[in-house]
Amino acid sequence: MISPVKIWRRQRHIKDQLGKTGKILTWTKIYIAAKEFKKNAPYYVVMVELDSGRRLYGQLVDLMDEKISIGMKVESILRKVRQPSQDGVIAYGIKFKLLKDE
Amino acid sequence: MVSIIGYYTTQFGELWEKSLFSLVGEAIDNVLIESGLEKKQIDAVFFGNMLSGILENNLHASAKIAEILKLNIPIFRVEAACASGGSAFNLAVNYVKSQAAETVLVVGAEKMTDFSPEQVVGGLSAASSGEEQESGLTFPGIYALMAQSYLNKNKTKEEDLACISVKNHFHGSLNDKAHFRRQISVSDVLNSAYVAYPLKVLDSSPISDGASSVIITSNKKIIKKAKKPVMVLASEVVNDTISLKKRKNLDSIEATIIAADKVFKKTGLKRKDITVAELHDCFSIAEIIAMEDIGFWKKGEGASGARAYSTMFGRSDNLVVNTSGGLKSAGHPVGATGIKQLGEIYLQLTGRAEKRQVKGAKYGLAHNVGGSGGTVVITILGN
Structure with a gap:
């Protein structure tokens, strides 16, 4: 079980990782x-290298029936990451969606 | 020189009638018989176990083992995820080399089948990074990330991975202690359900119960009396980042490369001197990557090697890999695995591997991995 304090500690850093693009x-x-x-x-679940060179893990969501492959471009978004704990704290975190062709 | 003078393993499998410590007790009693020792000749015990704290709320195993042995000696529990057994052995060897003791019992054990797959998968994931856990990755998932990277770079297909499982199940069919003793085909593997794409149920080692034990000693009298001692020529532990994403290469385990270079340098042996090896095939892809990282195969040649069954008993004219059946077919009671690997090499080098005996085996290597490569233990035994 994850402590609500740990969830809070993690969530403080999410905003730095939002809206970032990578492959x-x-x-x-x-x-x-x-x-x-x-x-x-x-x-x-994807491992993404952001344009800044930083690597992140996250689930790839909001998919229709796209075929996923290495090298595809993605953007980081905010989503609920796991079911709420017994203490009722909802854990939010980073997920990714595919970037549509510009 | 530190030598192994005895080995015992319980059956691996779904052993519902046995508890963790009844398995440990069986492994201890029988390795003493195998070694021809009285328990009072044991100076210390190292115990490899990963999950009892998480799954059973069961820690302080040192005292529990003292209770089983009825001895007041130093006993240490070692945890390094799936490399708990190999790490316990490495520490025991160094304990003897440092002359803190002469004769040490090493036992590895795990009790996994009392729990649901979700509980076990969740417990095992404690050995991955917080970020990996938070993204919903599991261990099959992390190895699947490595597999995807490897398949993408090296023109390898899922069929090639399947050949590793086919080979290891063939070996397991020759090992009475193996969890699974039936042969499987490439199409069986390909038709099994996905666990984490591209890895399927039959690419994956099972959840198993079991305990394995060895006794090592530096006591010359005991070694001289032992029927079949085997020397520990080198044993090295190398650690790396817990997160896969922090590593430069995703299709290779650098800790394996470093540990292999160290043991070969220390022993002065060449790769071709090794005729039996137990490699950490927690997933089919892991054996292919290990073959390349240790230097038995060139980088990128894993798929052709697997397809040719070039390390299969009866087909190989040089190196045979995972005669025990590997983790895949012999089973993977996490804490026991590293000890079982060493025990299998011991059986091979002493001519007691029965139906799967590789003729004239002189040097053998055991490779035990924790997590996705955050811990690697490589040991070379010889006689």
């Missing part, structure tokens, strides 16, 4: 998830 370095689709993520399975 997919590698990706997977998770079918068997841990309990807190089971409800969302199957879901995509």
Whole structure:
């Protein structure tokens, strides 16, 4: 279980990571998830290299039926990341969506 | 020189009638018999275990083992995720080398099947970084990220990965202690369900119970009396970042490259001197990457090596890999795995590997990985 204090500590840094663009370095689709993520399975997880060179992990969401591949461009967005804990704190974090062709 | 003088492993599998410490007890009692030692000849114990704290609310195993042994000696629990067993062994060897003790028992054990897959997957993910956990990655997921990177760079297909599982299940069919003792085909692997794309159920090692033990000693009298001692020629632990994303290469494990270079430099052996190896095939891709990182195969040649079954018992004219069945077929009780790997090499070098005995095996290597490569232990044994 994640302490609500830990969730708060993590969430303080989210705003620095929002609205950033980058490309997919590698990706997977998770079918068997841990309990807190089971409800969302199957879901995509990507490792992204931001334009700044920094790397982030996140789920790739808001998909229609696009074929995912390494090198695709993505943008970081704010989403709920796991089911609320017993203390009722909703954990928000970074996810990604595909950038449409400019 | 530190030598292994005895090895025992319990059955690996779904052992619902056995608790963690009944497995540990069985492994201890029988390795003493195998070694021809009385328990009072044991100076210290190292215990490799990962999950008992998380899954069973069960820590302070040192005292529990003292209770089982009825001995007042130093006992240490070692945790390094899936490399807990290998790390326990490495520490025990260094403990003996530093002359803190002469004769040390190393036991690794894990009890996993009492819990639901979600609980076990969640527990195992404690060995990944907070960011990895928060993104919903699991261990299969992290290895899938490595697999995707590898497949993309090296013109490798899912069929090539499947060949590793086919080979290891063939070996497991020759090992009575293996969790799974049936052979499988490439199409069985390809038709199994995805766990984390592109890895499927039959690319993945199972959730298993089991305990394995060895006794090491530097006592010359005991070594002389031992029927079949095997020397520990080199054992190295290398750590790296816990997060995969912090590493330069995603299709290779640098800690394996460094540890392999160290053990070969220390022993003066060449890659081709090794005729049996137990590599950490937690997923099919992991064995291919390990073969390349250790230097048995050139980088990028993994797919052709796997497809040719070039390390399969009966087909290989040089190196045979994972005669125990590997983690895939022998099973993967996390804390026990590193000890079972060393035990399998011990059996091979002493001519006791029965139906899977590689003829004339003189040097063997065991490769145990924690997490996605944050801990690597490589040991070379010889006789």
